[in-house]
Amino acid sequence: MGLLAREIEARGVTTVALALVRELAVVVKAPRMLYLHWPFGHALGEPGKRDQQRTILHDAFSMAAAAPRPGLIVDLPYQWKRQKYTPVSDWTAKSEAFQEGLAQALKEK
Amino acid sequence: MQKHTRLTPASRLREQLARWANDTELGERTARWIARVPGVLQFHLKVKLSRQIPWTPLRRLLAEATVAIVATGGVHCCADRPFDLKTDASFRAIPRSATTEDLCISHDRYDRRDAERDLNLVFPLERLLELEVEGVIGRVAETHYGFGHTDDPQELIAPGREIADLLAAAHVDLVLLVPA
Numbered sequence: 293m294g295l296l297a298r299e300i301e302a303r304g305v306t307t308v309a310l311a312l313v314r315e316l317a318v319v320v321k322a323p324r325m326l327y328l329h330w331p332f333g334h335a336l337g338e339p340g341k342r343d344q345q346r347t348i349l350h351d352a353f354s355m356a357a358a359a360p361r362p363g364l365i366v367d368l369p370y371q372w373k374r375q376k377y378t379p380v381s382d383w384t385a386k387s388e389a390f391q392e393g394l395a396q397a398l399k400e401k
Numbered sequence: 402m403q404k405h406t407r408l409t410p411a412s413r414l415r416e417q418l419a420r421w422a423n424d425t426e427l428g429e430r431t432a433r434w435i436a437r438v439p440g441v442l443q444f445h446l447k448v449k450l451s452r453q454i455p456w457t458p459l460r461r462l463l464a465e466a467t468v469a470i471v472a473t474g475g476v477h478c479c480a481d482r483p484f485d486l487k488t489d490a491s492f493r494a495i496p497r498s499a500t501t502e503d504l505c506i507s508h509d510r511y512d513r514r515d516a517e518r519d520l521n522l523v524f525p526l527e528r529l530l531e532l533e534v535e536g537v538i539g540r541v542a543e544t545h546y547g548f549g550h551t552d553d554p555q556e557l558i559a560p561g562r563e564i565a566d567l568l569a570a571a572h573v574d575l576v577l578l579v580p581a
Contacts, residue, residue: 293473293580295448295554299561300471300576302455303569309578313436319444321454322578331423332432333474333511335579336528339519345528349577353463353538356575362454383463383537 294320308352310335317365324355325365326393330372343377344370347387354386358394366393406501406520409475409483411509423512447555459575461539466574469542471564474516474523474581475508476547483507484549490556492564495545497526510550511581523581542573550581 294317297307301323308324311317312332317325328335328348337344351368359366369389380387386394411419422432459466475484477493484491484507495504501520506513516523529541546564551557568576 293578295557296471296473296548296561296564297576297578298450298455299558300565300568300578301457303562303565304457305565305568305573305576306457306459307576307578310580312580313433313440315437315441316444319441321450323454323456331429331512332436333423333513333516333581334522335581336522336525339515339522342528345521345525346532349525349528349532352577353575356459357463362456383532 294322294325297322297324306356308355310348310352311365314365314367321363323362324359326352326355327365327367328370330370338373341377343379344375346380347377350380350383351387351390353383354390355394358386360398364394364397366390366397368393406476406517407479407505408513408517409486409505409507411486415486415509419509419512420514423514444554447553461574463538463575464536465539467540467542467572468529468538468575468577469568469571469573470524470526470529470545470577470579471548472524472545472579472581473548473550474511474579475506475549476504476520476524477507477549478503479505486550488552489549490551490553490560491548492560493547495524495526495547497530497541497543497545499526501527508550508581523579525577525579539574542568542571544571
């Protein structure tokens with residue numbers, strides 16, 4: 293996954309990779325990664341939960357535009373099946389969860 | 402009537418393992434451990450990465466950008482040859498016109514029951530098409546790419562280059578990579 297992202301980005305196309313195994317994301321070093329502590333086969337969330345799926349896409353788009361340097365892993369705090377999702381009201385503004393995750397990722401070396 | 406993605410049959414053992422990993426805490430912990438420990442070790446052994454991470458800033462506003470999906474959850478057009486479940490580093494092109502009924506999943510390392518009910522979990526094409534209509538993104542790319550399970554990550558580099566060329570030639574601005 294991360295290897296594919298690296299090849300695509302090297303060819304001049306922006307990438308955002310979702311990741312479900314943090315340790316693997318750390319070693320693969322894709323240009324931009326969003327980590328979710330969610331079960332395999334559920335990178336976008338739960339079946340039929342449109343707002344949840346759109347929340348992840350919104351954060352992925354924020355990452356594409358806002359990540360200031362390569363190799364960042366932003367941890368998204370959404371809890372599996374214990375989170376309430378609301379419709380994305382403004383796609384041009386970053387979610388609070390994403391902003392906090394990005395700030396945290398920038399603090400780490 | 403429910404519309405369903407079709408699944409390439411996996412061995413009963415694989416299917417049960419995947420369900421155990423999905424449905425029980427011990428199963429989930431075990432599956433994570435396998436991904437983390439042997440998975441990371443294998444990556445270190447087999448892949449030599451250049452230190453420099455490639456970097457291409459997004460060159461357009463999202464509302465003008467062409468977006469494509471690259472997914473590794475084994476999604477492909479049912480009309481195409483399924484992925485080899487053991488290991489397969491080849492890819493399949495998936496047109497934006499593909500509907501849920503046109504698509505199959507050939508992958509036996511995760512529990513596919515939820516993805517079968519809603520393919521967006523591993524291949525969010527319907528969600529992207531909605532966002533194109535709403536004007537959130539500029540365009541959904543004509544062609545997207547699916548991969549299956551690959552034992553040796555190094556084998557993904559050559560096909561990765563191939564799809565990178567195809568995506569660049571199609572003037573795609575942003576690729577979303579979705580794992581299984």
